[in-house]
Amino acid sequence: MTEGAKGRSGDGLTRRQWGKGVLAVGGALTLAPFPAGPAAASAGDGRRTLRHGTPRQAGLLAGHLRQLVVDAEAFLAPSPRHPWYAGAVLLAGRGHTVALHQPIGMAVRYSAYDEKSDTGVEFPADRQIPAALDTVYDLASVSKLFTSILAVQQTERGALELEAAVASYLPEFAGGGKSGVTIRQLLTHTSGFRSWIPLYGAPTREGKLQLVWDEVLLHPPGTTYLYSDLNLISLQLVLERITGRSLDTLLRDEITGPLGMDRTRYNPPADWKPQIAATEDARQPWSGLDRGLVWGEVHDENAYSLGGVAGHAGVFSRAWDLAILGRTLLNGGAYGGTRILEPETVDLMFTDFNTAFPGDEHGLGFELYQHWYMGAMATPRTAGHTGFTGTSLVLDPTTDSFLIVLGNSVHPVRTWRSGSAPRVATANSLARAVPVRAPRGRTSWFSGTASATTATLTLPPLDTTAGPTRLDCALWWDTEPLSDLLYLESSADGGTTWRPVPFTTRRRSEAPRDHPAGTAGGWSGRVWHRLTADLPDAAALTLRWRYATDRLYVGRGAYVDALRVEAGDRVLFDETLPADAARIAAVGWVPSRD
Numbered sequence: 001m002t003e004g005a006k007g008r009s010g011d012g013l014t015r016r017q018w019g020k021g022v023l024a025v026g027g028a029l030t031l032a033p034f035p036a037g038p039a040a041a042s043a044g045d046g047r048r049t050l051r052h053g054t055p056r057q058a059g060l061l062a063g064h065l066r067q068l069v070v071d072a073e074a075f076l077a078p079s080p081r082h083p084w085y086a087g088a089v090l091l092a093g094r095g096h097t098v099a100l101h102q103p104i105g106m107a108v109r110y111s112a113y114d115e116k117s118d119t120g121v122e123f124p125a126d127r128q129i130p131a132a133l134d135t136v137y138d139l140a141s142v143s144k145l146f147t148s149i150l151a152v153q154q155t156e157r158g159a160l161e162l163e164a165a166v167a168s169y170l171p172e173f174a175g176g177g178k179s180g181v182t183i184r185q186l187l188t189h190t191s192g193f194r195s196w197i198p199l200y201g202a203p204t205r206e207g208k209l210q211l212v213w214d215e216v217l218l219h220p221p222g223t224t225y226l227y228s229d230l231n232l233i234s235l236q237l238v239l240e241r242i243t244g245r246s247l248d249t250l251l252r253d254e255i256t257g258p259l260g261m262d263r264t265r266y267n268p269p270a271d272w273k274p275q276i277a278a279t280e281d282a283r284q285p286w287s288g289l290d291r292g293l294v295w296g297e298v299h300d301e302n303a304y305s306l307g308g309v310a311g312h313a314g315v316f317s318r319a320w321d322l323a324i325l326g327r328t329l330l331n332g333g334a335y336g337g338t339r340i341l342e343p344e345t346v347d348l349m350f351t352d353f354n355t356a357f358p359g360d361e362h363g364l365g366f367e368l369y370q371h372w373y374m375g376a377m378a379t380p381r382t383a384g385h386t387g388f389t390g391t392s393l394v395l396d397p398t399t400d401s402f403l404i405v406l407g408n409s410v411h412p413v414r415t416w417r418s419g420s421a422p423r424v425a426t427a428n429s430l431a432r433a434v435p436v437r438a439p440r441g442r443t444s445w446f447s448g449t450a451s452a453t454t455a456t457l458t459l460p461p462l463d464t465t466a467g468p469t470r471l472d473c474a475l476w477w478d479t480e481p482l483s484d485l486l487y488l489e490s491s492a493d494g495g496t497t498w499r500p501v502p503f504t505t506r507r508r509s510e511a512p513r514d515h516p517a518g519t520a521g522g523w524s525g526r527v528w529h530r531l532t533a534d535l536p537d538a539a540a541l542t543l544r545w546r547y548a549t550d551r552l553y554v555g556r557g558a559y560v561d562a563l564r565v566e567a568g569d570r571v572l573f574d575e576t577l578p579a580d581a582a583r584i585a586a587v588g589w590v591p592s593r594d
Contacts, residue, residue, distance in 0.1 A: 092426075199306070247266070259340065444474070473564065
């Protein structure tokens with residue numbers, strides 16, 4: 001079962017990216033000029049392991065981690081009609097320190113779902129099982145990341161080439177116009193497959209595979225982004241063909257065994273069941289199969305029909321094991337002295353191959369820059385994935401932070417929840433927990449991260465008629481692209497009308513950037529910029545910053561510091577002076593002492 005299947009498209013690398021330099025490594029491709037990512041991790045990082053520690057040891061703000069838990073617990077209550085999940089395990093950290101690892105709610109609560117009353121039938125209290133630190137969850141589509149890692153490992157070894165046709169490894173795959181589909185297109189969901197087909201309707205494994213061989217593409221390869229389980233199922237078949245090993249064996253031999261992820265596997269044994277979170281009372285018509293309460297077996301119907309081992313779903317894991325995986329990738333492919341990938345290969349997983357299709361950024365296997373579940377953690381290099389059962393993993397190499405939310409949101413039925421509100425809320429809190437230090441002094445102005453809000457920061461009226469007048473300040477911004485904007489505006493009539501003020505920003509070692517519309521938005525590197533703006537003449541000119549957000553998602557927000565207005569050698573306003581600072585009018589903006 002897919003989640004977050006969104007349309008648009010992708011055809012991989014632009015000519016500009018190719019022209020900047022592409023290096024071949026065993027059939028893999030590395031693009032050197034992209035911003036620093038996991039490959040920038042020092043060699044020593046790969047020898048370290050995770051440890052529990054305090055927020056301060058992780059370089060995080062404790063109050064926002066506490067808020068992360070409060071926000072997550074809110075979704076144990078009706079959200080809005082039913083709980084979003086019965087329970088979850090939350091894990092957040094930065095660097096090699098896990099600063100938050102907390103279970104909430106129940107791993108097993110319901111024995112069945114009553115469709116007539118739309119209520120869950122609860123187990124007796126003594127048979128319900130609270131979520132625990134080591135509760136194992138059905139990862140659903142987060143399993144795709146493991147298949148993707150196994151694939152890029154094979155590119156390193158020269159057994160698989162990204163630009164090779166899938167049919168060159170699986171001749172049977174060529175049917176239905178699929179002969180031109182490449183391995184890269186499977187990994188970036190640009191193959192042209194529809195989102196899924198009910199393989200479980202075929203009675204034999206051979207019959208299920210024949211459905212894949214015969215499947216006709218919905219779109220020509222490389223012309224459309226369409227998230228599809230069939231991509232990773234096909235990749236599984238490629239891996240099994242070229243290695244001669246089953247996918248579950250590959251997972252154990254190449255990832256979980258070397259990294260010590262001893263609670264991660266396909267088809268968990270029966271004695272794990274008390275430590276596994278239950279999923280759905282699976283019955284038609286909401287489920288494709290009549291199975292009753294699914295507990296200890298894979299929830300996804302296609303994966304179940306494939307014997308529990310599938311490229312798109314079927315892996316079970318706990319939060320700590322996923323933290324090991326995340327730390328391994330943020331380290332550039334190594335953990336505890338064990339290397340499973342080269343740093344340049346990991347960078348490919350965090351590099352956007354779908355540049356032709358903004359909004360559907362995708363590395364090799366990983367989704368990138370997706371505010372709909374990454375919230376304010378989203379950056380062009382932030383990588384992650386979600387699972388239909390209520391799971392998610394988000395890795396931000398920009399701040400070296402990681403967030404894991406493992407929930408059982410289909411317990412007792414899939415129709416009780418929609419959207420990704422808990423994922424967004426927890427990601428927003430972790431992003432807020434990463435401090436933004438003021439460039440001068442201890443305090444800067446912060447716009448906040450509320451959605452559907454307009455916040456203003458207004459200077460007192462100034463006389464700018466004596467000669468050329470300039471605003472100088474420090475600016476930091478990171479907003480949801482194209483949706484949330486920061487405006488610099490002026491008014492010469494007491495605030496009745498406002499006009500944009502063009503400005504220029506500069507950051508160290510980069511060329512100045514002009515903002516002719518007087519706005520800033522999207523990604524700016526999460527670093528401070530120096531801002532300068534020439535101001536219009538007016539006897540009483542009022543300047544303001546206006547930050548406007550839409551109702552959906554937000555970025556990390558905006559910060560302003562060291563506001564100063566000069567006319568020649570005269571200082572008209574200086575925020576560092578207490579008398580001037582006291583004249584700033586803030587609505588929605590707050591002093592921040594991160």
